Amino acid sequence: MKINGNAVRPGMVIEHQNRLWRVVKIQHTQPGKGGAYLQVELKDLRDGTKLNERFRSSATVERARLDQKLFQYLYSDGDMHTFMDNETYEQVTLGGNLIGGDQIRFMKENMTVTIEFYEGAAIGLRLPDTVVLEVVGADAVVKGQTASSSYKPAVLENGAKTMVPPHIAAGTRIVVNTVDGSYVERAKD
Numbered sequence: 001m002k003i004n005g006n007a008v009r010p011g012m013v014i015e016h017q018n019r020l021w022r023v024v025k026i027q028h029t030q031p032g033k034g035g036a037y038l039q040v041e042l043k044d045l046r047d048g049t050k051l052n053e054r055f056r057s058s059a060t061v062e063r064a065r066l067d068q069k070l071f072q073y074l075y076s077d078g079d080m081h082t083f084m085d086n087e088t089y090e091q092v093t094l095g096g097n098l099i100g101g102d103q104i105r106f107m108k109e110n111m112t113v114t115i116e117f118y119e120g121a122a123i124g125l126r127l128p129d130t131v132v133l134e135v136v137g138a139d140a141v142v143k144g145q146t147a148s149s150s151y152k153p154a155v156l157e158n159g160a161k162t163m164v165p166p167h168i169a170a171g172t173r174i175v176v177n178t179v180d181g182s183y184v185e186r187a188k189d
Contacts, residue, residue, distance in 0.1 A: 001063045005055030007039050013116070013123070014161045015062040016053065020045045020118060045123045048097065067117040068126075073107050081107070083115060092122060099125050100155065105160050106131050106178045127178040133157050135172050140166060151183070 008014065012023045021042035023032045030036040035056060055061060071083035071092065079096040081104070092115065096104060106127055107113070114126040137155040151163035162176060164183045173187035 001065065002060045003063050005059035005061055006036075006057040008038060008040055008061060012066040013066055013118070014042070015064050016042065016051075020064055020123065022124065023052065024050070045118075055125075064118060066116050066123070069117065071113055071115050073111045073113055074111060075109065076104075076107075083113065086112070091137075092123055094125065095135055098122060102181070103127055103178065105158050106133075106157075106176070124152060129178060130175045130184055131178055132173055132189070133160075133176050135164065135168055135170055135174060138168060138170050 004037055006028075008023055010023050010026060013157065014021055014023065021044055024043050025039055026043040028041045029039050035058075035104060037057075038055045038159065040053050040055055042053060043049070044051070060127050070086045072086055074082045074084055074091070076082070080093050081096070081099060082091055082093045084091050094115070099107075102126065108131065111131070112128070115122055116124045116126065133156040135154045136157050139152045139154075150166065152168075153161055154164040154168060155161055156174075156176065160176075160181055162183050168174060168183075168186070173186040173189065175187055176182070177184055
């Protein structure tokens with residue numbers, strides 16, 4: 001499906017130079033002379049190489065058609081991660097290179113994820129936008145720190161580190177954004 005160059009968004013998969021690329025970052029640029037363009041950082045889905053490209057609004061980009069299916073995360077064995085189809089109960093095993101290290105740390109057993117397929121082959125995985133994790137370690141509150149909006153470092157049950165408000169202590173369950181690992185809110189359960 002053809003889209004305008006300025007309609008490219010992070011997370012999209014596009015076909016460019018006869019390869020599949022995932023859009024990592026975008027930046028709109030309006031130079032003083034000449035037309036505006038979109039500076040796009042692309043990551044190759046096959047070998048992981050990166051490419052910076054400029055797309056003008058007049059250019060057309062081919063968006064790849066992906067099949068998406070819900071799977072349940074079962075377990076990991078080294079760098080291989082096994083998922084089960086929620087409808088057919090078939091199991092699929094993906095390597096860590098298809099998932100990405102930043103996403104692996106937020107996967108929990110029995111979590112429902114979306115696996116993307118291109119022409120029958122798995123090419124990527126999308127986690128839910130947020131996940132609930134427990135804080136296992138947090139610095140003590142410094143007196144007067146609550147007067148301004150300040151954050152303190154905390155370690156989560158999966159080993160990830162994030163910045164949390166001063167009122168969050170060890171043992172508290174919080175909601176974390178899976179894209180950048182940032183604190184969203186205290187869990188409501």
